[in-house]
Amino acid sequence: xxxxxxxxxxxxxxxxxxxxxxxxxxxxxxxxxxxxIAGGGAAPTVVIPPGPPVVVDIALLxxxxxxxxxxxxxxxxxxxxxxxxxxxNPYVIGSGSQGGVLMHLPDQSQPTEVFIKTTPDxxxxxxxRGPVGMPQDRVVMYFQGGVLITEWLDPSARERYGTMMLVxxx
Amino acid sequence: MDRKSLKSLWIVACIAALGLTAAAVSTEVEAxxxxxxxxxxxxxxxxxxxxxMLPAQYRPQPVFFxxxxxxxxxxxxxxxxxxxxxxxxxxxxxxxxGVGRDGFQWQGLVKxxxxxxxxxxRPPPEMIQRQPxxxxxxxxxxxxxxxxxxxxxxxxxxxxxxTNQPRTIGYAVSSGCxxxxxxxxxxxxxxxxxxxxxxxLQSAKL
Numbered sequence: 001x002x003x004x005x006x007x008x009x010x011x012x013x014x015x016x017x018x019x020x021x022x023x024x025x026x027x028x029x030x031x032x033x034x035x036x037i038a039g040g041g042a043a044p045t046v047v048i049p050p051g052p053p054v055v056v057d058i059a060l061l062x063x064x065x066x067x068x069x070x071x072x073x074x075x076x077x078x079x080x081x082x083x084x085x086x087x088x089n090p091y092v093i094g095s096g097s098q099g100g101v102l103m104h105l106p107d108q109s110q111p112t113e114v115f116i117k118t119t120p121d122x123x124x125x126x127x128x129r130g131p132v133g134m135p136q137d138r139v140v141m142y143f144q145g146g147v148l149i150t151e152w153l154d155p156s157a158r159e160r161y162g163t164m165m166l167v168x169x170x
Numbered sequence: 171m172d173r174k175s176l177k178s179l180w181i182v183a184c185i186a187a188l189g190l191t192a193a194a195v196s197t198e199v200e201a202x203x204x205x206x207x208x209x210x211x212x213x214x215x216x217x218x219x220x221x222x223m224l225p226a227q228y229r230p231q232p233v234f235f236x237x238x239x240x241x242x243x244x245x246x247x248x249x250x251x252x253x254x255x256x257x258x259x260x261x262x263x264x265x266x267x268g269v270g271r272d273g274f275q276w277q278g279l280v281k282x283x284x285x286x287x288x289x290x291x292r293p294p295p296e297m298i299q300r301q302p303x304x305x306x307x308x309x310x311x312x313x314x315x316x317x318x319x320x321x322x323x324x325x326x327x328x329x330x331x332x333t334n335q336p337r338t339i340g341y342a343v344s345s346g347c348x349x350x351x352x353x354x355x356x357x358x359x360x361x362x363x364x365x366x367x368x369x370x371l372q373s374a375k376l
Contacts, residue, residue: 069305071312079309082290086306089298104303111302160214160313164305 046135046153053122054140056148058115061101064090065148065166079165080147087169101126105136106157126150138164212335213293213304214313221336222351228266228339230354235262244282244330244358244368246348248275251340253330253348255361263361265354267330268338270346277372280324282364286310289320289331294345318352319359323368330368331355 066086070079094102096113103114103126117125117132127137135154142149146168152158228251235254239245245254245262248269254262269275288310298304308314317332330348332355333339339351350358 067305068307068309070309072309075309075311079307082307082309089295089306091302091306106303107301108303109301159216160212161305162214162308162311162313 046133046137046155048119048123048125048133048139048153049141049151049158051123051139051141054124054143055122056116056124056126056140056143058099058101061093061103061148062095064092064169066169067091067164067166069162069164071162076165080167083165083167084169087167090169091166106152106154106161125153127153211293211297211315213291213308213315215334216313217334217336222353224266224336224339224351230263230265230357232257232261233264234260235264236260237262239367239369242362242366244362244366246368246370248277248370248372253350253358255358265350265358266339268333268341268343268349270344271342274344274346275342275372276328276346277370278326280326280368280370282321282362282366282368283324284322285359285364286320286322287359288314288318289316289329290314291316317349317355319355321355321359321362321366330358 064087066083067090068079068083068086070076094111096102098113100113100115102111104111105114105128112128114126114128117127117137119125119132124140124143125132125137126140127134133153137153138150139153140148140150141163148166148168150164150166152161152164233254235245235256237243237245237254237256239256241256241258243256245256246252246267246269247254251267251269253265253267255265256262290310291308291314292306293301293304293308298306310316313334315334316329317334320329320331322329328346328348330350332352333349334352335343336351338349343349349355
């Protein structure tokens, strides 16, 4: 049978106390830092694809972006043109309440507040609170001149959606 | 009425009942075959080779085919869920296809205006609304809902194309395009040039 896209699960009752603890931890973490919650030397839980170190200023992310994707480098230039054209139906990144930004995790219909996480070797990832290299994180491959290129760390999402390109709308 | 007549009447009634049951089962099967498949596009999904093994009737096969169309013509029978590539000698190669949902089916005579390997895909706006995280444009490649090849039909928005959802073959699922599994659309793509005549037939419904 074809594999269905994973749906968003509803937390069961017995998870509620755990979520409360996580929420408290999140508030505590928010008090410690705003944009960098790398968690020091915490080991990534999934493999981060190789790439150059990229610095991302989270303040530059909120706004409207054209969103497109590609798989092969030869398609990058025309994907950028298509992403610009997609500003007619833009992807909107909102500002979060805790210093992050609101973006979608893989296959989630509602946005989540995400933050910039950095690795010891200077890689930047965008993801929810937690250690660097969570499956829900995306690694930034390029961020310059209003173009943001990311790859999902979750192998399934990366396989299905390819390399995601966001181009800032005018 | 004597016992013999009663027995005859009973046999006739049984045969009639069996006939009605068979007709009902046949209609049910037919309806099931033609029903719409409630499935959304799965952008990025790459089917396994096993999934691409279609039921026997939908695999490409030579068949006898009576038509006045010349060899090389494509004839699409929407209701049958088959695409025929007309050959010499009253034969055709038959492919299983997925067709448009009710309200999205059409008929006509067009020509293949363009051929494209690994076509790009743009999710429809209503899909973006449901899944805002989807790219508005996805460059062609494995996992693309448009599949491995596309044959553009005249100046319409419709295409004969591949799919990353083999289980939709035999169903009414699309917005008016005709889909084949990737292996089959590659085979068809290699057999027909730009300019090929395409006849789309749609039987009248009672």
